[in-house]
Amino acid sequence: MQMSPTIAVHLTAAIGATxxxxxxxxxxxxxxxxxxxxxxxxxxxxxLMVVTAVxxxxxxxxxxxxxxxxxxxxxxxxxxxxxxFGAFWFLAQGNIKRHRRYMLITYVSASVVxxxxxxxxxxxxxxxxxxxxxxx
Numbered sequence: 552m553q554m555s556p557t558i559a560v561h562l563t564a565a566i567g568a569t570x571x572x573x574x575x576x577x578x579x580x581x582x583x584x585x586x587x588x589x590x591x592x593x594x595x596x597x598x599l600m601v602v603t604a605v606x607x608x609x610x611x612x613x614x615x616x617x618x619x620x621x622x623x624x625x626x627x628x629x630x631x632x633x634x635x636f637g638a639f640w641f642l643a644q645g646n647i648k649r650h651r652r653y654m655l656i657t658y659v660s661a662s663v664v665x666x667x668x669x670x671x672x673x674x675x676x677x678x679x680x681x682x683x684x685x686x687x
Contacts, residue, residue, distance in 0.1 A: 557606055557609045557610055558610055558675070560602065560606050561602075561603060561606035561607055561610060562676070564599045564600075564602035564603040564606065565599075565603045565662070565665075565666065567595075567599045568596055568599035568600050568603055568661075568662055569662040569663070569666055571592055571595050571596045571599060572596050572658040572662055573658075574588075574592040575589055575592035575593040575595075575596050575654075576654070576655065576658065578592055579651070593654075596658075597635055600631055600635060600657075600661060600662075601635075603631075603661075604627075604628045604631045604632060604661075607625060607627075607628050608625070608628060612675075615673065615674075624665060624668050624669075627660065627661055627664075627665050630657075630660060630661070631657060631660075631661040634653055634654075634656060634657030634660070634661065635653075635654075635657060637649075637653045638650050638653035638654045638657065641653060672686075
């Protein structure tokens with residue numbers, strides 16, 4: 552597999568979401584809450600996650616264990632959409648505690664855990680990273 556425009560879009564959006572997510576979470580922590588900043592970073596994070604999830608559907612790998620080119624990491628696509636939908640559902644219901652929990656879980660699972668899986672040596676990004684360091 553090589554860098555394609557789809558992978559470049561996916562990678563850019565995923566890195567952006569990973570960096571923007573903590574800012575959205577931070578803006579509502581502690582005594583000095585920043586609702587405008589939280590909302591701006593939150594919408595940016597959701598937009599980046601939608602781009603990441605949709606672009607992931609167009610990235611297929613037939614070398615790893617797969618079904619039609621879709622590997623187990625693709626199961627995070629519906630999970631990410633379900634998490635974001637649930638978070639907005641609870642927000643609309645006025646249940647801020649559940650909204651916060653859903654967003655935190657979605658951020659950790661869709662950005663941190665999925666990002667960790669992409670750094671495995673048998674994945675494209677992992678082989679680039681570990682190969683450039685001379686470790687693979």
